[in-house]
Amino acid sequence: MQHFLSVHDTDNLSSLVAEARQLKSAGVPKIGQDKTLGLIFFNPSLRTRLSTQVAAQKLGMSVVVMNVDKDGWKLETAEGVVMDGDTAEHIKDAAAVMGQYCDVLGVRAFPTLKNRAEDYSDRILHSFVRYAGRPIVSLESAIRHPLQSLADLITIEEHKTVARPKVVLTWAPHPRALPQAVPNSFVEWMKEADVDLVVTHPQGYELSEDFTKGVTIEHDQNRAFAGADFIYAKNWSSYQDYGQILSRDPSWTVTAEKMALTNQAKFMHCLPVRRNVIVTDAVLDSPQSLILPEAENRTWSATVVLKRLLESL
Amino acid sequence: MQHFLSVHDTDNLSSLVAEARQLKSAGVPKIGQDKTLGLIFFNPSLRTRLSTQVAAQKLGMSVVVMNVDKDGWKLETAEGVVMDGDTAEHIKDAAAVMGQYCDVLGVRAFPTLKNRAEDYSDRILHSFVRYAGRPIVSLESAIRHPLQSLADLITIEEHKTVARPKVVLTWAPHPRALPQAVPNSFVEWMKEADVDLVVTHPQGYELSEDFTKGVTIEHDQNRAFAGADFIYAKNWSSYQDYGQILSRDPSWTVTAEKMALTNQAKFMHCLPVRRNVIVTDAVLDSPQSLILPEAENRTWSATVVLKRLLESL
Amino acid sequence: MQHFLSVHDTDNLSSLVAEARQLKSAGVPKIGQDKTLGLIFFNPSLRTRLSTQVAAQKLGMSVVVMNVDKDGWKLETAEGVVMDGDTAEHIKDAAAVMGQYCDVLGVRAFPTLKNRAEDYSDRILHSFVRYAGRPIVSLESAIRHPLQSLADLITIEEHKTVARPKVVLTWAPHPRALPQAVPNSFVEWMKEADVDLVVTHPQGYELSEDFTKGVTIEHDQNRAFAGADFIYAKNWSSYQDYGQILSRDPSWTVTAEKMALTNQAKFMHCLPVRRNVIVTDAVLDSPQSLILPEAENRTWSATVVLKRLLESL
Incomplete structure (x- = not known):
């Protein structure tokens, strides 16, 4: 593995998941000693x-x-810009320098939700890939959150009771405009996994066709x-009417009544979760909730990814 | 030791103090290797x-x-609140997640000084105790600062010249309203220790009877x-007239003249200290001052507490 | 080496540079184990x-x-001030406490650019030297940046092609008022090194004669x-008309045309650099640019300095 930016950076999804589960049960080899992870x-x-620091330290890395x-x-x-405004350093220089100090870099950079073309170019992440000269791990970019999707x-895999489960990604209301990174990434990963994926959301909340x-x-x-x-x-904000909140309809909140429609489904959310807005306390605090596992x-997910990147150094 | 929230979490105060002094003179065993301390x-x-990080690293822990x-x-x-306001995550979820990433958690959460009942419920600290599933160390809560009191x-013990010294906790003026955590905790610990405790303060600055x-x-x-x-x-703000400053009377400042009334007493303060407001330079910079030791x-105090918690894991 | 505050803290510049290069090529001994570096x-x-943390970790230190x-x-x-304003702790107390927790301290403290006498007294740095009781490394003070100069x-040394190269420090324009620390320090170090130093700048940008x-x-x-x-x-702001911007003259920007006047000179800058204000993209992205090395x-530079300080403990 050269970088970890999306599902496309892994050639064999089931072996990656299997190795993660194996590290979890059998322990983590300290193959990262004398290596430094930079988290930006x-x-x-x-x-x-926290989870990425803990993963790196399990592998023996400094952070x-x-x-x-x-x-x-x-x-x-x-x-090519004349930098006489409020930016003090070009990302190409900062990325190259940080790449010299660290062996692996993790980068978190959210979208603006104002300019769709700009956000979907994922420029900060790709600047690090281009200029840092080191393996880059996305810690959530403008449009993807692959460490979350791998953990999902x-x-x-740990909790399924049928060979090919039905997995439903549902939009839910939220008071603020949120990125599409988590749902984009979730769709991208589930398409590659052995599941039946259904996406449900109000009209106008269609994700980019590049993902769906x-x-x-x-x-x-x-x-x-x-x-x-x-x-x-x-929750996510609109992709078409970019970055806008089109609905706060509380009938989309996940409730115990709606969970009763399922095949005793497990409930998942990446956190942080707005209780009683996205989903009710009754669901979150029920045995069906998987938010903590x-x-x-x-x-x-961070441990297996860092391990693979260290092995490729 | 399961948690370290107050003096009541230790069954034998003198053995705890003795072990701290022994670690200080004889060195610290690296019993925390492959364990992570989260400081929140x-x-x-x-x-x-700084001191808690250094203590953890002495024990071999990652932080x-x-x-x-x-x-x-x-x-x-x-x-049970509908989270459509400015809070993005419930403490019960955040605490549970952080508990999954770390072996021991330290938490610092000050009071608001606005709502006494709320502050004295020490809700943030107790949410961590309830939901994190890990040993919790108070790094100063709304109403107590036990790591400070243990250090005191x-x-x-190190500096006393009589078997049962007279220890005086004195209020002193300060320009801002401060919590009661340090004096509450100091009183709570001194009551359990082999000292004669006297508390002095202007009228209206009575601490909670739960402590005094x-x-x-x-x-x-x-x-x-x-x-x-x-x-x-x-200094502390009023408990009765909750969170208010009732006096800035400079005659309560500790001076060399007042120190002359004592039995060549040592001077102590937990720091940070407002020089020439709480106490004069002459006292702070005299050989009687113990602020640095x-x-x-x-x-x-952090080393012995973390060691005890690690031993109970 | 007792402290690292300026070029005067090293008795033999060429042996210091030689040791840095030797550590770079031959590896770093872990002589800092069980020692803590505090970065303030x-x-x-x-x-x-980042570079100081990485250096400390190479030496085995905790940070x-x-x-x-x-x-x-x-x-x-x-x-001697009555601290009833917005400062909560005296630097002498904070420095002394941090010195007790750490074995070596690094301190970064910029100038105000308002009061020259105050800035040039370098009070924060010297307070740490005086009160911390530990070796102090300047991480850039109000008037010097010696770790940068040593790296320069x-x-x-690594890139020179003649025994005694001509080294030109040139002022260049910038939209904000910047400290004189980097040029002061660069001049101070180059005067001690085996180079021919020339400083060029518009009228009014003379540095302090203590340096030049x-x-x-x-x-x-x-x-x-x-x-x-x-x-x-x-770039630097005026020393005489203290802290003022006297010129933004773009004819001082370093361009490929100006580089053509040199003996195929290498280009250096300490970063962060304002592209196309200080220097053009064409120069920065050319093979002549040494900004990344x-x-x-x-x-x-941080590794060799920390190593020397550790050896003196």
Whole structure:
């Protein structure tokens, strides 16, 4: 594995999941000793920040953390610009320098939700790939969150009760405009996995066809839930009417009543979750909820990915 | 030791102090290797941040640090609420997740000084105890600062010249409203220790009876100082007129003249200290001042506590 | 080496550079195990933050990082003051405490650019030297940046093609008022090294004579560039008209045309660099640019300095 940016960076999904589960049960070899992981945050992070540090330390790596805007300064991403404004350093220089100090770099960079073409170019992430000269791990980019999706897949593998479960990704309401990174990535990974994927959301919340091409879309949430083995809830803002909130319809909140329509489905969410907005307390605090095992698997998705990158150094 | 939240988490105070002093003189065993300490700060910290990290590293532990509001987002603490406001994650979920990533968690969460019942419920700390599933160390909560009090007690043991010293906790002026955590905790620990405790403060600054029941209160500072072996100065805001500053009376500042009333007492303060407001330079910079040995003992209180928690894992 | 504050803390510059290069090629001994480096930032940092952490970890040291204003509170630097304002702790107390927790301390503290006498007293740095009781490494003070200068000298040694190269420090325009620390330090180091130093800048940008006494100053940039082997560009604000921007003249920007006046000179800058303001993309992205090797050498200047300080403990 050269980088970890999307599902396309792994050639064999089931072997990656199997290795993650094996590391989880059998322990982690300290193959990262004398290697440094740099974690670069352009945006806030809790689970990713902690789970990736813990994963690196399990592998014996040293970790350095950089909160770019708070600990450093604003980076320029445009090419050829006269930098007489508020950006103090070009990302190509910052990325190249950080690549010299670290053996592997993780980068978190959210979208603006203002300019779709700009966001979907995933420029910050790709600048690191291009200029850092090191393996890059996406810690959630403008359009994907692959460490989350891999943790989701590990969780589904651990908890499925049928060979090919029905997995439903459902939009749910939220007071703020959120990125499409988690649902994009989830769709991308589930398409490659041995599951039946259905995506349900209100009209206008269609994700980019680059991700959903060939996927079953169902605008009736109740019909989508019928027979489901896993319900994966997430809010996102509109892709077409880019970055806008088109609905806050509380009838899309996941409730115990809706969970009763499923095949005793497990409930999943990547966290942080707005309780009683995305999903009710009754569902989150029920035995059907997998939010904690799913969060714990963030450590194991990070561990297996870092291990693969270290092996390719 | 299951948690370290107050003096009540230790069954034998003198053996805890003795072990801290023994670790200090004889070295620290690396019993924390392959264990992770998570330090979670809801508020600023200098001594606690550094001394706890150093203590953990002496024990061989890895440390991850999370500044909740700055590196992450606002946490909800109320139960059953519809989270459509400015809190992005419920503390029960955040605590449970952080508990999965770390073997021991330290938590710092100050009071609001606005709602006494709310503050004295110590809700953030107890949410971690309830939901994290891991040993919790208080790094100063809304109402207690036990790592400080243990360091204070170690310092008194090291510097006392009589078997049962007279220890005076004196209120002193300060321009801002401060929590009662340090004095509450100090009283709680000194009551269990082999000392004669006297608390002196202006009228209206009575601490909660939950802490001071049975303790000698003396409103005349000079009379309190007479014959004292240790003067422990600290400002706090009013408990009765909750969170208010009732006095900035400079006659309560600790001066060389007042120290002359004592039995050549040592001077203590937990730091940070406002020089020439709480206490004059002349006292702080005199040989009687123990502020530096006291701060150094923060490492040793953290070391012995983490060691005890690791031994109980 | 007792401290690392300026070139005067090293008795033999060429042996220091030689050892840095030797560590770079032959590997770093883990002589810092069970030692802690505290990094104290009063100001933002990217290269210094990461390269110093990486250097310490190569030596086997543990690192704790403190962003003073963000993670802690404001420190008082004046002596004898009544601290009833916005500073919560005196630097003498904070420095002494941090010195107790760490074996070596690194300190970054920029100038205000408002009060020259105050800035040039370098009070924060010297307070740490005076009160911490530990070796202090300057991570860039109000008036010097010696880790940068040492990295610059290592880079010049690695890339020079004549025994005694001509090295030109040139002022270049910038939209904001910047400190004189980097040029002051560069001049101080180059004067001790085996190079011919020329400094060029517009009228009014003379550096303090404490640094430039005896150095060739040339106000015609083109004439200065003639025959140069190294061009070192940097902006600084005026020393005489203290902290002011006297010129934004774009004719001082380093361009390919100006580089053509040199003896195929290498281009250097300490980064972050404002592209197309300080220097054009054409120069920065040419094979003549040494900005990346120079930044990489920050790790090696920090490594050799920390090693020397550890050896003196």
